[in-house]
Amino acid sequence: MQSAVSVKDLKIAYGDHTVIDKMSIDIAPREFLVLLGPSGCGKSTLLNAIAGLQDITSGEVWISGKNVSWEEPKDRGIGMVFQSYALYPRMSVRKNLSFGLRVARLPKAEIEARVARTAALLQLDKLLDRRPAELSGGQRQRVAIGRALVREVDVFLFDEPLSNLDAKLRNELRVEIKKLHQRLGNTMIYVTHDQVEALTLADRIAIMRDGVIQQLASPAEIYRRPINLFVAGFIGAPAMNFIEGRIERGDGAAPVFLGNGLTIDLSRYSFRAVAAEGPATLGFRPEHLVLDGATSGLPTIPGRVAVVEPMGSDAVVWFDWADQSLSLRLMGDVTLEPGDALAPGLDIAKASLFGADGSRL
């Protein structure tokens, strides 16, 4: 099948500082791709290059089967939503939505129909005559989305559209965007550095670091089987716990992980290749620890509670073990207090192991 968007051998450099190097991705029609990565890793740069807002150093950008590397942004069949909304401040919502169409000299009736449709879809009907300054953050963001939608194109680009909103609004709009995608079925490329957004929205997530894609896979895959230490640490809140140690195997016996006095049998861990001896990092998520480790028959990590963070439906317990602070997620009510001893058990089948070079074993 033809890709909706594809980037071939893309390289972008400012002077001799290469921001994106030899990148190639294919994005399928109707796919929701999230670009996730730390600040400065080149997410916006990539998105801008796709939109035609950024000069590329070499490589090609294809949209809907057409090489658009040299096209003007308006001719690429894309709509874009920006982090700062970038609404035209002195125009009413209606004008914001219709400005591009009026400049393109669409028939009046067509413009009105499109604006009405978009406004209805995004529940902006009642706001059409307000100015951006008279809108709340969430409303502004909806208008920004509307301005992209009204163009009725196949590909939408979102550059951290929610990061200026407060937590509550962010959660609400996230769901709305997801519904929108299900309804419209357009291709969407969505940049964020918020991993909750990435996990909840994406069909596939591309995790970037320094202009290079680390892992491109489904959210579940990325969460469960991170390809390397960077991805593992980047995804998950609270972050994955890491313990440094070594993998050793007796003669022919199952490999074990030794770290800081801890010995963990790795026979239930599914290695990607045959496990070699050597330094390794064991990573496991807070929910992979079971509070009553003793009864579970799992290897235990004894420690002392440092901080308890109740979050309503669940709670995160931070405990100290061997100079490290590890986290453990509990459902429901927690009776632990700072200072209490605990020895949670670790489910090694769900954990991840990384070799000396940081990649998954």
Place this chain on the structure above:
Amino acid sequence: MQSAVSVKDLKIAYGDHTVIDKMSIDIAPREFLVLLGPSGCGKSTLLNAIAGLQDITSGEVWISGKNVSWEEPKDRGIGMVFQSYALYPRMSVRKNLSFGLRVARLPKAEIEARVARTAALLQLDKLLDRRPAELSGGQRQRVAIGRALVREVDVFLFDEPLSNLDAKLRNELRVEIKKLHQRLGNTMIYVTHDQVEALTLADRIAIMRDGVIQQLASPAEIYRRPINLFVAGFIGAPAMNFIEGRIERGDGAAPVFLGNGLTIDLSRYSFRAVAAEGPATLGFRPEHLVLDGATSGLPTIPGRVAVVEPMGSDAVVWFDWADQSLSLRLMGDVTLEPGDALAPGLDIAKASLFGADGSRL
């Protein structure tokens, strides 16, 4: 015991627009009180009044057993951290930290010792000679906290200290603040509109709306037994599900809740008073729904999946039921797809019921 901070009959008005009306709170020494509420509800105003940065219209402010209503901020024994950091832009971190001490003409040695201690505590040692502009957001916030700490006072006031940071940093610094409080044992008053912060940090939360405290209680109490609809809706992510309906009781029989075709037996619900017939709202949190309602013997709410939001450790499923969108939280992997039918069961013992006036029944 003497209160660390207490506010008596406080009223603050701009002209004839009353922002805070007849407010009284007592905050115990070592307590971590979080003021939570939507934007514009008067949180900052209250904090500023306690700090002496805001003229009060009537009432009194007591700190450590002293009526400080007329004292200058510096004489109130408080330290304050601002949302925008408010670091002195032209001073190095060291000077930022020591400014207040120099103003107070403390001996040089003492100043140095305090700065060193604070810098060590907040891991600012290596940043001491930088200017604020040369720091990252998180570092700036740490300096702002340091500037309050270095005053070595009993009461700290935080005005949304984390809201300008990104999600990851916010999570990290939140834990640090919690640890700090545990270590220092000062009284802290912390303003936020992020409920995760409120839930995780607070000993008690005061939920404000339009200058009036709605509920002042422990995070667990507020999460589990919200006093009214506003509190119930404000706390929790995703928000509590609400169903409008009526309470009816047959003759002498146990009361039931009727809403949109749903009939729920309320005999396991612990009413605050005797349940009266009349309109009511049923509220329940996403985690109070059990996916396999049929087998659980609970009343079921049949619907169709609209959106699935996987979040790694858990997932939120949004499903449509009778024109409404309800949410349901699931642990671990979810195999549901949009469009699937489901009929989760509701654990009424954990739910909340609100009367016509919005207050808890």
Place this chain on the structure above:
Amino acid sequence: MMARPHPNGPKPAQITAGRIGLYAFLVIAALFFLLPLYTMVVTSLKSMDEIRLGQIFALPATLDFSAWATAWSGACMGTVCVGIRSGFWNSVAITLPSVALSVFIGAVNGYALSLWRPRGANLLFGLLMAGGLIPYQIFLYPMVRAMANINLYNSLAGIILVHVIFGLPLVTLLFRNYFVSVPEELCKAARVDGAGFWRIFFEIMLPIAVPMVVVVSMLQFTGIWNDFLLGLVFAGRDNLPMTVQLNNIVNTTMGERTYNVNMAATILTAIVPLTIYFLSGRWFVRGIAAGAVKG
């Protein structure tokens, strides 16, 4: 255009008509702005005979710097023929303290009005703005009397005071607009730290207002340096600024007009503010960008 090659990498640059038009506009505008300066310079280098021929834009046939020498040190004012040289230092002596003082007071005003808002702040600001709009010819007469009463008439201190007074509205306006955009929390933080009004001003606000100080200083400098009327009326015989002498050279009603000397004298008088703009225009622009002038 050639057959389109396979697009790859950056779009090839093209020179468009719009771009050419843009440069044409800029060049024409630059000519419009430069023409007067060019004329002045060229004229100052011509001899009077050549000027009488009336080709003001023509380059001088021979470079004749004598007009400059005359203007600087030889031109007569009445029976004294010392050029405008003597006024130069008077102008410096008047301008520097006036600028320093008015910028300082303006900064304090702007800071107090916007960040402390004492009682009547709005009224005061309104009065100042009204004062700023009133032509100061109106103030001359009573001011002269008042200055005489406090024994400052015809003195350096007197003219400086007058400049400071008449500079206040503009300077205060600019600083107030700037400080309004400074986060209030900065002031609050400093108050919690125990700093008072002045301490906050000197240690925190003044340092961040440096770009503004540059802008206001430049505006005030040109304004005061270029002033003629106030200097004439208040400075006194021993402190007359350069502009009064320029007027004496340029504005003679009876007698020959030596345009070359006039132009040389004019340029000489303007040269200090011009130099400042040419050298520190960058800072001026930066200061404006930092928020010197906004609504």
Place this chain on the structure above:
Amino acid sequence: MSIKRKPNLSATIALLPTWFVAVVVFIGTMAWSIRLSFTNSTLFPSSTYVGLAQYSKLFSSAKWLASLQNVLIFGVLYVAGCLLLGFLLAAALDRKIRFESAFRTIFLYPYAMSFVVTGLIWQWMLNPTLGIQASVRSLGWESFVLDWVVNRDMAIYALVLAGVWQGAGLVMVIALAGMRGIEAEQWKAARIDGIPVWRIYVSIILPQLGPALAAAGMLLAMGVIKTYDIVVAMTNGGPGNATEVPAKFIMDNLFGRQNLGLATAGATVLVLGVIIAVAPFRYIMHMRDKAKGAA
């Protein structure tokens, strides 16, 4: 019981000198002027009250009426012209231009020139027998006419031209700073929407520069009512009354014509005019500040 903390003493004290200036100098002299405008004062203040006689004389003076009309025309065109040209120049410079800083300096330098110099040089350039007209004619275009300073109908526009030459650079700097402050994402959004560049400047950027341009307009307007030097230097009010302005009228009557009563009457009318013109503006500013505070 009302608990108001004592207002900050230092802030009040710091503003005392300014209060003094505002009340004693600005209001005091105004009161003095208003009083004299009801007397028959000539060279010196007299205390013979003549009621509104000076005012009726004032408003039967063709010169005064012309001066009011002129200052209005000049003010509107000068401010509008500076804003327009300044905006255009800024927009041009905003387009990633080579030699930007050189252009910027060229456009800004006239602001360092005094109005006197500006007036002199432009009166020379626009003089038909000396300036541009003569030069163009000597090139062979015999029918070329550019005689604004001596043409009764055009003289006021000559003033405007000179004023715009002097002041447009300031607006350019302010507008450019504003344009640079517009977030890059708006440009991107507009490019995706396919908005032509000129349209972006007109429909998106211009409206956003409103406050900055208003502030620039305010700065220029402060100079308008005071307009004196440039008129004296350029046309001395002529031809006829074509460029007579109130400040000059007042100045002439104050000194040359020894007519204090008439001068102060004119001043009073002018101040009243200023207040009437400025009050709505101040009110809007005030309301906006209020709205800002509430937001």
Place this chain on the structure above:
Amino acid sequence: EDKPTIEIMSSWTSGGEAAALNVIKTEFEKRGGVWKDSSIAGFGAADAAFQNRIVAGDAPGAKQGVIGLAAADFINQGLFNPIDDVASSGKWADALPKSIHDLISYDGKVYLAPTGAHGESWIFYSKEAFEKAGIAQEPKTWDELFADLDKLKAAGMVPVAWGGQPWQQTKVFNMILLSQVGIDGYLKIYVDKNKSPASVEGVKKTLEILGKLRGYVDAGAAGRNWNDATAMLITAKAGVQFMGDWAKGEFTVAGKEPGKDYGCMIVPESKGMVYIADSLWFPKTGNAETDKAQKLLAEVVMDPAVQVEFALKKGSVPMRADVDKSKLDACAQKGVELMSAGAIVPDQAIVLTPQQVGALDDFVDEYWSGGSNEADAAAENFFAIFE
């Protein structure tokens, strides 16, 4: 030191003026005085500075100003020192024409020291231009003049080098007026402010002539300085200029000689000459030293040698009737003749208050630049300036 020291405030800043002032200065210093110069170009600026110093109670020791009502207010307010003793010991009453002596006296006391007079009824013409236009003789009547102007025009020159500033225009008005109403008529109008039908008729005829002149000036006339106008004669671009005798200085600087390169004539049909007289004013300074210096200065100014020397430098006519006129040029000699014959009338600045002078300027300027030919109506309005 106890040398009599004095600060002189003047607006004489141009070459000739300054040289003339220097004559007084040199003699004053020779007689032991100390001279402090405060020259400010431009009447307006100098007047403003002077008045402000009076207001501030910091008057200069002397101020150059015209003889006339401008000084009256100061004297009435008691702000000036009389120099009666100098005048009587120097027998000024004998040396000066009576009209002048009257003008410098107030309430029987002499206050002003006259430096020199300027004739203001002059037409200067370029001989070269006249030749080119084929004009052989000086015109005797206005009609002849206009005929000559037509010739100049036809020859492609600017007929009248017009100085388009109000004060210059008013001077032209006055010289025409004198030619139309005669000496008595002129005095009736300006001194007696008499609005008789004859006066109105005279003004009307004056305005008609003035209006006619509009057709003979060039485009650049408005706002033109008189010396720029003179330059037009020097380069023979223009034919004639109406101006006071100070214009001679311009010709001299350009190396032109009277009678050879340019000519001077009293305006056609004029029986006399309008004059303006300069003087020194002596404000009270409360300083005895300065009072002494003022007296010394008054003596110096009226010294016959100084008077002549001054007149030569300034291009004016000496005030004293009893001086050696041989050194004066041809034009000045004509002026002195008229003066001694008493065929002179004062400039408006001498007989009108500054307010009225301003109103007259406005009136003439309004008529001139308004382009109106309604001489009848305008003549009616003329007398409003005396109100």
